[in-house]
Amino acid sequence: MKERKIPKETIDRLPLYLRCLNKLIDQGEENISSKNFSSRLNLNSAQVRKDLSYFGDFGKRGVGYETKKLASKIREILNLDRRWKMALVGVGNIGSALLTYSGFDRRVFEVAIAFDSNPQLIGQEINGVEVEDVSNLSGRIAEEGVKLGIIAVPASSAQQVADKLVEGGVKGVLNFAPALLDLPEYIQLAQVDITKELEQLLYYL
Amino acid sequence: MKERKIPKETIDRLPLYLRCLNKLIDQGEENISSKNFSSRLNLNSAQVRKDLSYFGDFGKRGVGYETKKLASKIREILNLDRRWKMALVGVGNIGSALLTYSGFDRRVFEVAIAFDSNPQLIGQEINGVEVEDVSNLSGRIAEEGVKLGIIAVPASSAQQVADKLVEGGVKGVLNFAPALLDLPEYIQLAQVDITKELEQLLYYL
Numbered sequence: 001m002k003e004r005k006i007p008k009e010t011i012d013r014l015p016l017y018l019r020c021l022n023k024l025i026d027q028g029e030e031n032i033s034s035k036n037f038s039s040r041l042n043l044n045s046a047q048v049r050k051d052l053s054y055f056g057d058f059g060k061r062g063v064g065y066e067t068k069k070l071a072s073k074i075r076e077i078l079n080l081d082r083r084w085k086m087a088l089v090g091v092g093n094i095g096s097a098l099l100t101y102s103g104f105d106r107r108v109f110e111v112a113i114a115f116d117s118n119p120q121l122i123g124q125e126i127n128g129v130e131v132e133d134v135s136n137l138s139g140r141i142a143e144e145g146v147k148l149g150i151i152a153v154p155a156s157s158a159q160q161v162a163d164k165l166v167e168g169g170v171k172g173v174l175n176f177a178p179a180l181l182d183l184p185e186y187i188q189l190a191q192v193d194i195t196k197e198l199e200q201l202l203y204y205l
Numbered sequence: 206m207k208e209r210k211i212p213k214e215t216i217d218r219l220p221l222y223l224r225c226l227n228k229l230i231d232q233g234e235e236n237i238s239s240k241n242f243s244s245r246l247n248l249n250s251a252q253v254r255k256d257l258s259y260f261g262d263f264g265k266r267g268v269g270y271e272t273k274k275l276a277s278k279i280r281e282i283l284n285l286d287r288r289w290k291m292a293l294v295g296v297g298n299i300g301s302a303l304l305t306y307s308g309f310d311r312r313v314f315e316v317a318i319a320f321d322s323n324p325q326l327i328g329q330e331i332n333g334v335e336v337e338d339v340s341n342l343s344g345r346i347a348e349e350g351v352k353l354g355i356i357a358v359p360a361s362s363a364q365q366v367a368d369k370l371v372e373g374g375v376k377g378v379l380n381f382a383p384a385l386l387d388l389p390e391y392i393q394l395a396q397v398d399i400t401k402e403l404e405q406l407l408y409y410l
Contacts, residue, residue, distance in 0.1 A: 097302035
């Protein structure tokens with residue numbers, strides 16, 4: 001079912017469908033119509049039907065989609081049906097907030113290992129994770145089989161950290177540093193760029 | 206010069222041009238070619254030239270763009286040439302990290318006021334900002350003339366906080382809560398959605 005033909009825009013929307021479905025399941029709802037989806041997510045219903053059509057015929061006329069079945073399918077497609085070990089590099093303000101962040105689904109995302117260059121932080125334990133010396137970065141993540149890296153260091157050292165993550169065998173990088181990273185094409189990169197979001201907002205004010 | 210015709214994709218790229226220009230200015234570079242821009246930002250040079258053409262004729266054949274002049278023009282367009290007071294709601298992990306976040310340009314972005322509902326946090330001072338009671342939110346931001354709100358509360362209370370921010374006169378909202386907000390159309394909304402970014406990454410791994 002996981003065909004390469006699914007457009008990126010559809011993939012990008014799947015986490016939103018999933019979040020919406022999880023909320024409905026918590027509320028005991030067994031079905032959702034594409035119309036209901038579209039009003040909750042501010043999408044048009046044709047778009048919703050098209051998005052969901054990529055994943056098999058889940059909709060039933062007059063009833064809509066079964067929430068649990070669809071949620072489990074989306075989790076499968078997004079590879080959320082297994083556990084992912086993450087390495088966090090940089091345990092400053094943002095980094096330590098991420099170590100205790102409650103928004104991660106712990107069944108899926110586990111910060112397995114954390115690094116910093118500050119001798120005062122190395123050896124400390126934050127939320128059950130011991131901070132290790134960043135100079136051992138690539139060796140340690142290779143050892144631990146970590147495939148996801150989170151960069152929360154200053155912009156000036158972000159590229160260097162990214163290179164070490166790649167060297168250690170990471171396949172995906174989530175970058176919080178306000179820096180443009182140059183990575184091999186096979187590495188998936190996502191950027192959380194707080195300043196950029198704010199700057200874009202201001203234009204429209 | 207600030208015409209409505211500038212496409213959103215161009216506006217979205219302006220913060221990246223600006224970051225690149227700031228770096229060059231720090232390094233003492235006086236000019237940049239569109240080719241250099243495009244390799245630094247992974248864009249094609251035709252796209253760069255088109256983007257920059259919206260802001261007047263800054264390029265010179267064989268020389269490129271004057272870094273300082275272009276940076277100041279982009280700052281003006283993005284409304285970064287003045288100071289913006291921000292209200293931060295939620296001083297938990299992410300919120301307190303934002304209060305001490307070094308990525309904000311303090312000449313532009315000032316967290317003027319912070320709120321929480323936790324009595325143990327109210328009255329405390331973090332990085333020079335006193336945490337106030339969230340029950341006074343809309344009144345206090347109206348008083349202070351705050352136009353930008355940052356939401357860093359749990360998803361379950363994000364909508365309620367957003368409504369109060371709007372009531373208090375905020376024009377733009379940066380939302381860190383993993384929740385879809387329903388806001389009036391005249392409010393500009395940006396979302397920093399850490400879990401969504403991670404979930405999108407996983408698909409491609």
